[in-house]
Amino acid sequence: MDREEVNATSQIVCVWAGILCPLFLFAGLWPAMKFIPPLNPAASAAEIATIFQNNTNGIRLGSIFIMIAGALYAPFTAVIAAQMRRIERGSTPVLTYSQLAAGAASCLLFIIPGLAWTIAAFRPERPPEITQAFNDFAWIFVVMPFVLAEVQNICFGAVIISDKRTTPLFPRWLGFFNFWIALSFIPGGLTTFFKTGPFAYNGLLAFWIPAGTFGPWFIVICVYLIKAIRRQQAEGSA
Amino acid sequence: MNYGAELHSSKCRGCEPQVDHVPGEPGVWVLLFGDMLIFSVFFVTYAVHRGDNVDLYRQSQSHLNQVFGILNTFLMLSSSWCVANAVEMARMERTASSARLFRLGLLCGLCFVVVKCFEYGEKVRYGITPSTNEFFMYYYLFTGIHLMHVVVGMAVVGILSSYVQKGVIDARRLRNIESGASFWHVVDLLWIVLFALFYIAV
Numbered sequence: 001m002d003r004e005e006v007n008a009t010s011q012i013v014c015v016w017a018g019i020l021c022p023l024f025l026f027a028g029l030w031p032a033m034k035f036i037p038p039l040n041p042a043a044s045a046a047e048i049a050t051i052f053q054n055n056t057n058g059i060r061l062g063s064i065f066i067m068i069a070g071a072l073y074a075p076f077t078a079v080i081a082a083q084m085r086r087i088e089r090g091s092t093p094v095l096t097y098s099q100l101a102a103g104a105a106s107c108l109l110f111i112i113p114g115l116a117w118t119i120a121a122f123r124p125e126r127p128p129e130i131t132q133a134f135n136d137f138a139w140i141f142v143v144m145p146f147v148l149a150e151v152q153n154i155c156f157g158a159v160i161i162s163d164k165r166t167t168p169l170f171p172r173w174l175g176f177f178n179f180w181i182a183l184s185f186i187p188g189g190l191t192t193f194f195k196t197g198p199f200a201y202n203g204l205l206a207f208w209i210p211a212g213t214f215g216p217w218f219i220v221i222c223v224y225l226i227k228a229i230r231r232q233q234a235e236g237s238a
Numbered sequence: 239m240n241y242g243a244e245l246h247s248s249k250c251r252g253c254e255p256q257v258d259h260v261p262g263e264p265g266v267w268v269l270l271f272g273d274m275l276i277f278s279v280f281f282v283t284y285a286v287h288r289g290d291n292v293d294l295y296r297q298s299q300s301h302l303n304q305v306f307g308i309l310n311t312f313l314m315l316s317s318s319w320c321v322a323n324a325v326e327m328a329r330m331e332r333t334a335s336s337a338r339l340f341r342l343g344l345l346c347g348l349c350f351v352v353v354k355c356f357e358y359g360e361k362v363r364y365g366i367t368p369s370t371n372e373f374f375m376y377y378y379l380f381t382g383i384h385l386m387h388v389v390v391g392m393a394v395v396g397i398l399s400s401y402v403q404k405g406v407i408d409a410r411r412l413r414n415i416e417s418g419a420s421f422w423h424v425v426d427l428l429w430i431v432l433f434a435l436f437y438i439a440v
Binding site: 161171172173174175176177179180183184186187190193194197198199204205209 | 263264265266267268269272273276279280283287368369372375379383386
């Protein structure tokens with residue numbers, strides 16, 4: 001009984017990491033780096049270099065926030081896996097493992113672009129083409145690799161709707177909600193072909209739709225994770 | 239078809255007029271409405287950009303092969319008809335006919351994919367690619383993302399064709415069948431809008 005309660009506390013801490021993760025990401029991207037709205041992929045190297053010269057320390061600071069967001073994503077992934085494991089208990093938890101593996105890799109989707117931006121801002125006086133290359137590297141790294149989120153969301157969704165409990169651990173609609181989030185990330189995968197328009201990395205379909213669904217996803221998932229943990233606690237002490 | 243008489247027989251569950259019947263489970267509509275919402279954003283984006291450059295779009299649209307478009311619309315509607323009737327058959331516990339209709343729907347879906355491959359192939363042979371102009375970018379990407387839905391939908395319909403034969407169809411199983419079928423109908427619906435937007439030049 002005691003063990004269950006201690007465990008619930010650590011799980012809640014992990015959920016809080018999930019709440020802080022998008023906040024740190026946003027704090028890094030917006031007030032610090034001033035990267036919202038995103039930089040224009042069609043801008044010239046000189047224009048991009050000027051942005052990095054004018055806000056050098058803001059970008060450096062923002063990269064630290066984004067790095068922290070990446071780290072916070074790990075415990076968040078872990079607590080999702082822990083609750084998925086409860087549903088997959090009794091069978092081989094391959095979907096739980098897949099979600100955990102994809103989530104672990106996803107941490108780098110925050111950390112690597114954060115570092116690429118800070119490398120671009122490390123020597124702002126260098127030839128602009130180099131700064132532009134690192135900036136492109138970072139943006140494409142943020143927008144394009146939707147595939148890991150697909151694995152995470154589809155595995156999580158599939159486990160939720162496979163729950164055989166009379167009252168499922170997560171509401172079934174949350175499973176379908178996960179599938180929908182997975183869907184909303186797809187247009188980002190096409191960004192490499194475009195420098196203007198909705199599929200460019202500052203575009204409506206590649207950036208704004210995924211950005212708009214990613215935030216609510218965190219909130220909804222965190223709310224239902226806390227409910228599942230509270231229930232585990234109640235069942236554990238009962 | 240003469241299903242009408244059977245629809246009202248006592249054997250048919252879920253066929254009585256139900257005012258507040260949601261097809262499938264309510265949760266699946268989070269995905270279906272969400273999907274339609276994203277496609278609505280696609281359609282509005284297309285419409286707005288078309289408005290900025292009507293001549294280019296009209297001229298590009300004339301290069302689309304209407305035959306492929308109409309053929310695919312026919313295939314989509316036919317497959318939806320098959321799937322809808324397969325669900326009716328499942329309700330009446332005529333599982334063998336239901337499975338047959340699901341497989342027929344799957345076949346129509348497969349033909350849709352084949353036609354689309356020929357269509358893309360023809361365009362590429364003429365040197366028309368997503369980078370040709372803005373219209374063709376939308377054409378390839380939106381129909382491509384839709385094609386991905388068709389493939390996922392085919393998997394769903396394929397699963398349903400064996401699922402209906404896996405024993406007695408109780409309320410829970412019927413609900414799952416309806417959920418899967420609803421997804422296929424959304425895929426069909428989205429194609430109808432894509433067809434109207436791309437192939438019917440106004």
